[in-house]
Amino acid sequence: MKKVLFATSALVLTAGVAAAEVAVSGDGRMGVIYDGDDAQFSSRARVKFTLTGESDAGLSFGGSFRVDQENYNANAYRSAARGTAGAVWISGTYGKLSMGDVVSASEAAIGDLYEIGYTEGQFANDIEEITYLTGDGANLDQGPSILYEYTVNNISLYASASDGVNTVWYTTPGTNAHGDDTGDTAYSLAAKYDGSTWWAALSYAKHGDASEIGLGAEGKFNNFAVKGVYMSYDDRFDGLDEWKYTAGLAASYQADAVLVKGFWRQDKFDLFGGGTEKYDSFGIGADYDLGGGAVLAGGIIDTDYLDDTVVDMGIKFSF
């Protein structure tokens, strides 16, 4: 049962070793964030485990989570050992089924806008991320969710769902499991057509009265890429205000080791007190690939969600 870390996966494969294994990878970053008032140091180091195996009949299975996603006693909603962080999956000719803190079908098909800066948008509260109605942490009071993905030729189909049961203790029903089990199933459906240089996707999600219809497309032409996302919400409330839509546009240009990226995003709300309000967000940044897993990166984001224009500049690593 002992495993020793070895560095050449080639050798492992040729040696015909059993498939089940745990891979350890990591990432890090260091730099400075200007938060509108002050410049601050910001750094991090993380480690990720990727578990993979294959049954005798060729069924692939696996799981993955990061060390910082295992908060067993601190937060039952953020624990891979409780199914509320990371995910496990099985995969075969019939598609791939994942369970855990999975993204919704909508997000799996459409995704987010491009990440800016060495903190990958975190210096502006990840405003490049679309706030999907379901999945990816949105329904963890119901425990793990599932995501099913199936691709045939150019078409990918996605379906995701929570189990509709609020539980006191997620992974183990028991005497205390029946206190508050009147949740609404949060589900999502999506389809994507993938051409050789572009894709387009359509999605739907529902949780209780709230629903979401999404549209996304991306094209890549030579060194240039552009992506558009439009999410229309119905009966979705952010506090007392009703969230009507999120529209976003992102573009990038690769010139040798330099990747320039930018995005624009607009969110519209019908205010509780009457009237509407639009929040605009802009970001622009550049990555410079130093090779070997190191990337110099910086970004500027101006968003109505923050009072200030924020800037980051630093270096990010992958191991």
Added chain:
Amino acid sequence: MKKVLFATSALVLTAGVAAAEVAVSGDGRMGVIYDGDDAQFSSRARVKFTLTGESDAGLSFGGSFRVDQENYNANAYRSAARGTAGAVWISGTYGKLSMGDVVSASEAAIGDLYEIGYTEGQFANDIEEITYLTGDGANLDQGPSILYEYTVNNISLYASASDGVNTVWYTTPGTNAHGDDTGDTAYSLAAKYDGSTWWAALSYAKHGDASEIGLGAEGKFNNFAVKGVYMSYDDRFDGLDEWKYTAGLAASYQADAVLVKGFWRQDKFDLFGGGTEKYDSFGIGADYDLGGGAVLAGGIIDTDYLDDTVVDMGIKFSF
């Protein structure tokens, strides 16, 4: 940059590498639990570290804990770095001495009933586990416990103990260590005779006024296995009721890749208000080995401890 774990320690050993090493392994599972009212998704992914080394004189030493057992700042009672989760050990010709969140001598000798279902009994609050009086988390207010194991020929001897000192801060005595140090040493002794196809064990444990006498035996004949456990308690209280005994019986039958398992358990209490009450628990389940570390499994458990019959069905992985 992912790193792959290499599986053949043989290669490493022939290369003459030093013995001290950290092995990384993992497990996972996904499936559905019916808790008597609702069906719920339940999944998890975990990673375990196993540390091993050998001194120049041939003394083996090591330790092990899982990522979810390291809750340093969240729960001092569940932290491998504080000795209150996982364990470390030394081992040689004189036997093996472990320290940490070890099991009691009773549990080391006798163990639990057979685990049912893909959640290995967790879907019914692990009712197949005997609730030993000492060790395995029962005395963590005293910090780490010790377990000593010695085997000569067919006979194994076990002894375990807590240190009898309640401490505010487990691993570091100091100015605040003397607040509440009036604990009772929790200890246990056990002996086991291991025949070729069967074993039998006798155990004793004591903590304060409470004591436990245990008897266990298991036989394996061809594809059939059966195990019986009887634990008699004296002056052991569960709230105001006095716990008199736990009796359990488990059996399994292996037919090719299929392993069918079942257990029965009875607990008797003398009620505070007068009279007695017996709690019966039954479980039956089957594992189907898919190879490569994947096992399809399901179980049904009916126990007086829960109001409902609970069911699980899913797939479990080891990496």
Added chain:
Amino acid sequence: MKKVLFATSALVLTAGVAAAEVAVSGDGRMGVIYDGDDAQFSSRARVKFTLTGESDAGLSFGGSFRVDQENYNANAYRSAARGTAGAVWISGTYGKLSMGDVVSASEAAIGDLYEIGYTEGQFANDIEEITYLTGDGANLDQGPSILYEYTVNNISLYASASDGVNTVWYTTPGTNAHGDDTGDTAYSLAAKYDGSTWWAALSYAKHGDASEIGLGAEGKFNNFAVKGVYMSYDDRFDGLDEWKYTAGLAASYQADAVLVKGFWRQDKFDLFGGGTEKYDSFGIGADYDLGGGAVLAGGIIDTDYLDDTVVDMGIKFSF
């Protein structure tokens, strides 16, 4: 004793594998501590990740943290993924720049007294550690700090600083980042001259009104080593009392596999109510190297900070 994925990095390099990798190492210990009143079991097991990489231009980078240093949801001040535990760094011909929970320039140059016992001083609240004014956890309310180190010939220069901004949420400024941002930059400068058998260092640190001047030197002659540290504080308060200085002396003698170590330390305070008080601390201990990463060790510490003389005896492991 670091453990690399594979023990011969030479082999890995000759195979032309990319440099970026995650090494997993560990440590453990078990033994008994006498806290002045009672003997207590004390053990632990820990795992450390060391991330290393190199850019195309030869810039080295990396990071490291232990599993118990990642308390993402339990304690934002003790999380490698937030930059408040462990550290990341880049290193080249211009020196080494680290960010995270780094030590101060003072501590990097001068360090602590010798560690005694199998718990390496923890059984007496690490009284052998100099309580540096800045860095190493002292300023984590400001998030990550930086440490710069540069060595030319026999001279090493050190500089460290916090960013002077108290943040609610360290790694991500945003709407809630401006609540309390009136921190004082904590910084430190140090220089060290390293002869062949001895070194001497001078340091300065400042945080708000408080300042620290430090002097350290160590000599190693055959099997004998001796180290002296003197830290003078100005306007540094411990509660209402003013901390004037810390003086310390440590010595060790190696005889084959046995290493005998001792230290003395004195702290002087001007009391709020008038008068002064001196706290003396003494420690003596011995390590016996069993080889393969196992060391038998014990120590006795008598300090005015504790009412009792405390003792530890046990075995410590590195994997």
